[in-house]
Amino acid sequence: MTLIQSRSPQNPDDIVEERVPVTPEHVQVLAGRVRAAQLTWRRQDPSSRAAALRGAADRLRTRADEATALIVREVGKPAMEARAEVSRAAAILDYYAQSCFAPTGELLAPTLPANQPGLLFTERRPRGVAGLVTPWNFPLAIPVWKAAPALAAGNGVLLKPSPSALACGNLVQQLFDGLLPANLLHVVPGGADTGQAVIQAADVASFTGSESVGRKVVAAATQGGLPVQAEMGGQNAAVVLPDADPATTAIMLAGAAMGYAGQKCTATRRIIVVGDAAVFTEALVAAVAALRVGDPTNVDVVVGPVITEAARHRVLDAVSAARAAGGRVLTNDIATRDGFYVAPTLLDSVDPGHSVACEETFGPVATIFAVPNVRAAAFLANSVRFGLVTSVHGRDIGRLFELTKAIDTGLIRVNAPTTGVDFHAPFGGEKASSHGPREQGTAALDFYTSLHTVTFATPPLTSAEEAS
């Protein structure tokens, strides 16, 4: 059996974790155990479900330094961001712990007028086994933002983490060990076969990752008749209006485009400047040059390595292709280092239809465009197949409003970077970025449950009761 390994992207000789992939056959066995454990869990009172999730949050806070160091080492996330991810994961667990006490009927109609004496009410019930397939780039927060609502709602979980985040996957298992009934949650390391088996064994499926894999997951889940959600790529735009302050906006966008080496689905990939772009471009080039690139263990570093050598080549090839087609690189290269580093790269003079502008490179590359007016900005922002998030920057409330109305992405952020997620709000995209219902917030609780309508009539009076 071939082992799967995760390696530290800043120090590729460092093998962080090695595992034997869980075979599809064994996934089926584990799914059976999860399903059996779920029958007990779904009947547990809300206080004990909440206590288990809160216990996992407490455990994570106790192990925050270790978890932060593991994320930095395994996926090369800069230390400051890794620490924030750990805090966020703990907060997500707290949030869903509390949701164990939330109403379980349809919120706008928990009880309805009944046509006979008695009650007519709705009730949300867990679906069974949640099959979760996750990427490497938020190796703790994404598994937790899927598993926590699934568990809170009374489901069991099969979680397949990315092969590039095996140790973080183990950590997720450890967070819950001993707090949940035995076998309620299994983390199953493996590749595509294991992922497919998880989808086939589940009653509800949630995926985050690339668009190409997401389509396969959606196809498998749909064929099996499962409710499925898939959060996939983005090619996100930031629109800069003429009255945006160049210096502060440039700093915000430099971080949103290049932070964590651009490896966020919400990273800014296209910067659309309304009017003359010269002053803003200069400010942005300066802001990108000021970002510290290097070893992600250093708390001042904003841009670490990309995840693999293949990812590095993908990014470099995308930049070369853009240059060959007339694109101009506005930023400087970086000194060669060990590890999978790529210089943060700003481009202009690129055709908006070029693949570097339309397809996800998932690295520290962004392209600047100038457009004459707000309408042209909205048109260009909406012109790609993806539809995850757009940010707009400026002061004129009328123009900001006009733009937010015209933008077609699932998330729209005014004077805030495209990056950044509120775990208590619905999260998801449009077009090729997403499939199925939103995740996070209360939307996740809806997704991991099915809605039942119960007519509960009182029995007719017996003749003795009628007589009395």
Ligand code: NAD
């Ligand atoms: P990926 O698609 O390569 O892998 C995601 C997961 O799917 C991994 O666990 C992988 O092992 C598994 N997988 C691979 N082939 C499979 C198959 N045939 N069937 C079932 N599972 C399979 O993605 P990645 O490289 O880990 O992550 C980067 C991608 O994730 C980027 O495209 C990024 O935009 C996207 N992403 C999206 C969001 C979002 O919320 N929209 C968030 C984070 C990352």
